[in-house]
Amino acid sequence: xxxxxxxxxxxxxxxxxxxxxxxxxxxxxxxxxxxxxxxxxxxxxxxxxxxxxxxxxxxxxxxxxxxxxxxxxxxxxxxxxxxxxxxxxxxxxxxxxxxxxxxxxxxxxxxxxxxxxxxxxxxxxxxxxxxxxxxxxxxxxxxxxxxxxxxxxxxxxxxxxxxxxxxxxxxxxxxxxxxxxxxxxxxxxxxxxxxxxxxxxxxxxxxxxxxxxxxxxx
Amino acid sequence: xxxxxxxxxxxxxxxxxxxxxxxxxxxxxxxxxxxxxxxxxxxxxxxxxxxxxxxxxxxxxxxxxxxxxxxxxxxxxxxxxxxxxxxxxxxxxxxxxxxxxxxxxxxxxxxxxxxxxxxxxxxxxxxxxxxxxxxxxxxxxxxxxxxxxxxxxxxxxxxxxxxxxxxxxxxxxxxxxxxxxxxxxxxxxxxxxxxxxxxxxxxxxxxxxxxxxxxxxxxxxxxxxxxxxxxxxxxxxxxxxxxxxxxxxxxxxxxxxxxxxxxxxxxxxxxxxxxxxxxxxxxxxxxxxxxxxxxxxxxxxxxxxxxxxxxxxxxxxxxxxxxxxxxxxxxxxxxxxxxxxxxxxxxxxxxxxxxxxxxxxxxxxxxxxxxxxxxxxxxxxxxxxxxxxxxxxx
Numbered sequence: 001x002x003x004x005x006x007x008x009x010x011x012x013x014x015x016x017x018x019x020x021x022x023x024x025x026x027x028x029x030x031x032x033x034x035x036x037x038x039x040x041x042x043x044x045x046x047x048x049x050x051x052x053x054x055x056x057x058x059x060x061x062x063x064x065x066x067x068x069x070x071x072x073x074x075x076x077x078x079x080x081x082x083x084x085x086x087x088x089x090x091x092x093x094x095x096x097x098x099x100x101x102x103x104x105x106x107x108x109x110x111x112x113x114x115x116x117x118x119x120x121x122x123x124x125x126x127x128x129x130x131x132x133x134x135x136x137x138x139x140x141x142x143x144x145x146x147x148x149x150x151x152x153x154x155x156x157x158x159x160x161x162x163x164x165x166x167x168x169x170x171x172x173x174x175x176x177x178x179x180x181x182x183x184x185x186x187x188x189x190x191x192x193x194x195x196x197x198x199x200x201x202x203x204x205x206x207x208x209x210x211x212x213x214x215x216x217x218x
Numbered sequence: 219x220x221x222x223x224x225x226x227x228x229x230x231x232x233x234x235x236x237x238x239x240x241x242x243x244x245x246x247x248x249x250x251x252x253x254x255x256x257x258x259x260x261x262x263x264x265x266x267x268x269x270x271x272x273x274x275x276x277x278x279x280x281x282x283x284x285x286x287x288x289x290x291x292x293x294x295x296x297x298x299x300x301x302x303x304x305x306x307x308x309x310x311x312x313x314x315x316x317x318x319x320x321x322x323x324x325x326x327x328x329x330x331x332x333x334x335x336x337x338x339x340x341x342x343x344x345x346x347x348x349x350x351x352x353x354x355x356x357x358x359x360x361x362x363x364x365x366x367x368x369x370x371x372x373x374x375x376x377x378x379x380x381x382x383x384x385x386x387x388x389x390x391x392x393x394x395x396x397x398x399x400x401x402x403x404x405x406x407x408x409x410x411x412x413x414x415x416x417x418x419x420x421x422x423x424x425x426x427x428x429x430x431x432x433x434x435x436x437x438x439x440x441x442x443x444x445x446x447x448x449x450x451x452x453x454x455x456x457x458x459x460x461x462x463x464x465x466x467x468x469x470x471x472x473x474x475x476x477x478x479x480x481x482x483x484x485x486x487x488x489x490x491x492x493x494x495x496x497x498x499x500x501x502x503x504x505x506x507x508x509x510x511x512x513x514x515x516x517x518x519x520x521x522x523x524x525x526x527x528x529x530x531x532x533x534x535x536x537x538x539x540x541x542x543x544x545x546x547x548x549x550x551x552x553x554x555x556x557x558x559x560x561x562x563x564x565x566x567x568x569x570x571x572x573x574x575x576x577x578x579x580x581x582x583x584x585x586x587x588x589x590x591x592x593x594x595x596x597x598x599x600x601x602x603x604x605x606x607x608x609x610x611x612x
Contacts, residue, residue, distance in 0.1 A: 117303030119268055120375075121316050121365070122293030135307045211307045211349040 004188070007181045019189055021084065021166040025159070026152035027197070029088050033095025034145060040096070041103020042129070055101045062097040066090060066155050070162045087159040087166075094155065095148045102144030106137035139212055142205035149197040153190060167193075219244045220265060220373060220405060225274035227260050227430070234260045235430035237274070242422075244279075244372075245403040249420035251410055253453070257430030258409045262375050265407060266295045278373060293321055296366030296374035296404070301382050302358040304350035310336070310361055311346040317369040328368070335364040340394055356387035363395070367402070376408045380415065392418060413454055417441065417461065425450050439465035443586070463543035466582055468536070471545060471575065473559055473568025481507055485520045488512045496554035499529055504565040509533060509553045535560050538567050542582070546575045 008015055044051040069090040074081040077089070110133050118132045119125075157168030170186030206213070220242040227235040235257040242248035250258040263269040265276055267288040276283045283291055304313050312319075314335055315328035333343055339360040350358055359379060366374055380388045380395075396419065399406065410416050416423045417438040425433045425441065427449050434446035442462035445451035451458075477491035478498045488497045488510055495513020500506050508529030512520075533552035536544035536559050549557030549572035556569035 111301075111303070113299055113301045113303035114305060116268065117297065117299045117362075118305070120266060120292055120295075120297035120299065122289045122291075122320055124289045127289075127320075132305055132307075136305070209307065211309075211351070214349045214352060 003181050004185045007185055015167075015170070015185070015189075018165060018167045018169055019193070021164075022153065022156045022190070022193060025084060025087050025091060025156050025166060026149070026193070029091030030095055030145070030149050030152050030197075032088075033092040033148070034099055036092070037096045037099035037103050040100045042107060044100060044104035045107040051104060055104065058097040058100045061093055066094070066158045067161055069093065070159060082163050084159075084164045084166075086162070087156065087164050091152050091155060095152060098148045098151070099141075099144055103137075103141055106140035106144070107133055109140055110136045135208070138205060138208050142201060142208075146198050146201050149201055150194045153194045153197055157186070157190060219279060220248075220407060221277045221280075222261070222265075223275040223277070225261070225264060225271045225276060227257065227264060227269060228272045233429055235264070235271075238426075238430060238432055239274075240424055240432060240435050242405060242407050244405045246421035247399060247406045247408055247419055249408045249410060249416040249423045250426060251413055251416035251420075251423055251453075252426035252433075253428060254411060255428045256426035258411075258426050259377055260430065261426070262377055262407055262409045265373075265375055266292045266297060268292075293317055293369065294371050294373070296369075296371045298359075298362045298366045298374065298376040298379040300378040302350070302355075302362035302379075304358055304361055304365070306350050309347050309349055310341075310353070313350065313361055314364045314368050316365055317371075321369060332364070332368065335367055338367070339364045339398065354387075355383045356391060359383060359391060363398075372405055374404045374406045376406060378410055379408075381410065381412070388415075395419065414461075417464075425453060444590075460543065463546060463579065464541050466542045466579075468538075468540055468542045468545045468575070468578065471538075471559065471570045471578065473538075473570060474556070476556065476566075476569045478504070478506075478566060479510070479524060481526065482523050485512060485515065485522050485524060488524060489515075489520055494554065496556075498554075498556075498558065498566070498569070499524055500566055506535060506558050506560060506566050511553070533558055537562060542575060542579055545570060546572065546579070549575050 040054060044054045070086055073079060073086040073089055074083075079086055079089075114136065115128070115133065118128045123131065156166050157171060159166060160168030160172045167186050167190055170182040170189075174180060174183035174186070222238050222240050225235060225238045226233070238257075238261055240248075250261055252258050260269055264271045265278075265283070267283060270284075278295075305316070308316075311329045311332040312325075314332035315323075315325065318328035318331065319325055329346075333346060336343055336346065341357060341360050341364065345353060345357065345361075350361065353361065359382075362379065366376075380391045383391065392415065408416075408419060410419075420438055422435060422437055423441050424435045425446075427433045433453075434441060434450045436444075436446075439462055441450065441454055442458045442465070445454055445458075476498055477493070478500045479488045479491065481499055481501055488499075489512045491497055492510075492512045495511060497510050497512055498506055499508055499510050507526070508531045510524060510528055511530060530553045533554075534544070534548050536548040536557060538559055538561055545557060545559065547557075548559065549555070549570055552558060552569075554569075556571060557575070559567045559570055561567045
């Protein structure tokens with residue numbers, strides 16, 4: 001443990017910088033991906049014929065190995081080969097791929113009776129989406145977001161292979177110098193980050209859905 | 219008043235509702251009833267445009283519902299759905315306040331009114347801040363009714379609102395619904411697949427057959443006594459002769475004064491006044507409690523007093539101003555064979571025998587037959603002259 005701490009102190013500024021890069025790459029991709037996935041998921045739930053193609057496409061994107069995506073993006077969209085933006089875009093694509101289906105399923109999970117009665121009360125379709133359907137789908141969508149967040153945090157480290165500096169550098173360093181210390185340090189920080197991301201999302205969900213807790217203590 | 223004019227709904231090749239024309243009169247309950255696939259829910263949902271008709275018109279108080287925005291139309295029409303369809307993410311008061319808030323009322327004012335509505339539908343105000351999942355099915359259904367009433371719409375649509383609750387709660391909800399309707403007098407269209415519910419609740423009942431055709435539109439008693447065709451007769455079901463008695467006023471029955479004894483009185487006194495070994499026991503307010511088979515008690519037991527355990531509670535009660543069905547049932551179910559009739563306030567009025575109720579039923583039936591013959595005669599008019607046979611032109 002001391003060795004890990006000393007390793008951290010020895011290279012503190014760089015490691016904190018890497019941590020910060022990891023945070024914004026994973027977090028930014030999560031946010032952008034989520035915002036993109038919302039309308040797509042809504043589309044898939046609203047017009048059922050769009051569901052199979054959208055979800056299939058998302059599934060295909062999700063199965064592309066991250067290294068391939070990191071390397072292929074500059075060729076596909078003309079970014080610089082070592083630019084961190086490649087990583088951001090790739091992670092955004094994964095987030096979208098994961099969340100489209102979850103948003104669609106979450107919106108579709110709202111009971112038909114609730115939807116019908118909302119329409120009957122005189123909600124317009126738009127009002128119903130934002131005031132009824134989406135709030136009720138938050139627990140399902142939020143659960144998907146937690147998975148996406150944790151997966152993004154761990155995927156960022158792969159970007160070291162294409163030379164984007166973030167916490168993955170610690171694994172590279174461990175591998176190059178044949179020592180476990182930086183690898184342990186990287187694992188600890190990444191797990192802590194994942195834990196924080198997960199916690200923030202979980203707290204947000206709980207704040208937005210007081211009705212979920214009420215059910216368990218009648 | 220809601221008027222459907224030749225309303226049709228077609229999905230590709232299937233016809234869900236076929237040229238349905240009828241009127242739901244103001245301040246009355248019109249029930250759509252029929253087997254599944256008869257288009258009753260589709261018909262209901264066309265009234266508030268949750269389903270748009272393929273052709274035909276629907277008018278509410280002579281205004282064509284197809285004009286203007288559907289959302290606005292719906293805010294003026296109460297709607298109660300099976301399983302209540304409450305918003306799980308909003309507490310009870312906010313659920314009830316839905317429509318007033320949509321129409322621009324402040325949330326505070328709407329919630330205040332929601333509390334009054336909770337009293338009205340028999341919900342404890344302490345539920346106001348709970349969420350729907352914390353309530354029983356019956357309570358949720360009450361919230362559904364309160365929510366539909368919140369904006370005080372003149373028209374209410376109810377889609378099998380009591381189908382998903384157990385029979386005891388259903389009966390209770392139906393009774394309260396009728397009481398409530400007595401106070402508020404809404405124009406109600408009510409959908410059910412349960413003919414008994416239709417007959418109990420409807421001022422008029424529209425029986426629909428598969429394919430969305432109107433088989434008969436009639437009052438419950440007409441439906442029971444004169445089903446329009448074999449389908450309606452079959453759907454209305456067995457016992458309809460007996461059930462029709464539930465709509466026939468008993469009138470002044472020949473009540474027999476019956477000696478009664480109070481609970482706690484001496485058994486020997488009961489034995490003294492009993493007829494055929496049975497005596498009716500009442501409470502201090504003269505409300506019947508049950509029958510005492512004092513004739514069946516061994517003489518040595520006659521020293522004590524009348525205790526509740528001794529009473530036979532088998533008999534049902536009928537009210538003086540009630541219907542023949544209840545009077546007959548009181549007589550048939552009474553262990554003494556003497557049916558107990560009570561006044562409106564529950565105090566004992568007298569007893570009646572099954573044979574007396576039957577005599578009354580026969581009188582009523584005879585009168586109904588005469589009426590039916592008379593109306594049949596007017597319906598066909600005077601004997602028409604036979605049409606001329608088309609012979610060859612001369």
